[in-house]
């Protein structure tokens with residue numbers, strides 16, 4: 001951070017966000033507290049207290065001596081994406097355009113002197129780089145950047161020139177290949193020398209050398225201003241071409257850019273523009289219409305986020321309450337589209353106004369929020385907190401820590417499965433280290449009707465579909481205990497639907513029983529099932545009821561919450 005912290009800034013919140021940012025920026029998902037101390041410049045004891053607090057808030061997870069970000073961290077980026085209102089209004093149009101053109105389409109917003117992706121509608125083609133929601137590109141290296149730069153103030157242009165000078169090879173942009181190759185290097189070097197020769201004050205336009213990266217970009221900005229569009233002819237890497245148009249809100253401000261991306265094996269930059277522009281323009285019209293029709297947001301809910309205050313009592317000085325409260329404020333700003341007043345923020349978080357105000361000042365100082373006449377608004381920089389990286393987590397990676405905690409509690413194996421055709425398919429599994437255990441691996445399939453997870457998944461279907469399934473599949477008596485008639489299974493599914501769980505006692509394999517509950521998303525839709533499997537000898541009804549079912553339900557709730565957090569704007573599917 002360049003500017004010094006304002007007096008009112010909340011230091012623990014600054015430090016907590018510094019730790020999350022350092023975790024997100026490191027190429028390895030695992031970090032040791034000592035590494036974090038080095039990267040953030042914080043004292044080791046400070047890192048420990050910050051990490052303890054973040055672990056208790058469910059934002060970091062410790063695994064041995066390592067720390068990892070949890071999917072819950074995506075809640076911050078999700079807060080930005082919800083409050084800006086753009087994905088909600090525009091993503092369906094981007095997806096439709098990608099279908100019509102059969103090319104990748106993206107939406108990006110300006111983020112300081114960078115360009116941040118908020119929607120990706122990719123085509124399944126091998127393209128060397130493909131960007132994720134949350135990735136940040138240097139403005140001068142992509143099509144949207146020149147469009148956004150047409151609106152830069154002198155101060156914003158200076159910020160860009162300073163960044164070019166201090167990071168000529170784009171190492172601060174991990175999503176793009178670093179500038180290499182002699183041409184780029186030479187040009188980057190020339191720019192450094194040129195910029196270094198300017199002693200003080202703002203850098204004059206005349207100081208930019210013809211043929212430099214800076215001069216090329218300024219030329220592209222001029223063209224964007226004149227033509228209203230921008231083209232990327234392999235600025236990121238050989239082969240990648242793109243064309244972008246600005247999307248304006250009803251006030252006429254450019255809020256984002258719509259890009260169509262292709263490859264030189266299919267299009268030159270010029271032929272892509274000719275091919276895509278008519279449909280892109282129609283899409284931009286539809287997008288601008290959608291933005292003009294967005295109704296004013298309803299008032300924010302009374303309480304949206306508040307960490308569990310018992311944590312402070314439990315952990316005493318080891319828990320940084322002002323960090324927890326500040327993160328509540330960040331999340332609260334996502335509860336409503338547009339800006340949120342100080343009074344609403346204080347009400348939503350249950351914090352005194354003075355406390356909420358200091359947290360907001362801190363977020364503003366760090367570039368995560370902007371003060372506007374009607375309150376505070378989240379900024380896309382919030383996505384730097386691990387959004388792109390965490391969006392790549394697989395279902396197994398998301399579920400495994402929760403299954404492991406469950407297994408540690410019940411000492412039996414636990415799994416997550418989805419319905420795949422007429423079967424269930426295992427997507428995550430953690431085995432108990434007992435000698436006698438049930439051995440199944442990820443990818444294993446079983447007929448849904450004969451398994452507890454299959455029964456809760458089938459129970460979630462509308463009744464006609466359940467019956468359809470039972471009539472369509474061949475029912476076998478896999479063991480002497482298997483229910484293999486339509487009426488018996490229809491009763492079992494109705495019971496599972498009513499109870500919210502299912503028990504299968506030696507119906508799939510003799511000596512094996514399994515209890516399952518549904519995993520639901522934030523709308524209560526069943527998206528998967530979780531189970532505990534155990535030898536029938538240990539599966540008494542009492543044990544299952546009293547000691548297995550409650551922690552199984554809790555694990556399923558946590559898995560569902562994490563899956564929903566990851567999928568909320570990325571649309572990622574359970575795999």
Ligand code: PHB
Pocket residue numbers: 105106107130131141142143144232236240241242243244259260261
């Ligand atoms: C992309 O969406 O991947 C994209 C967009 C614009 C560019 C390059 C890539 O200039």
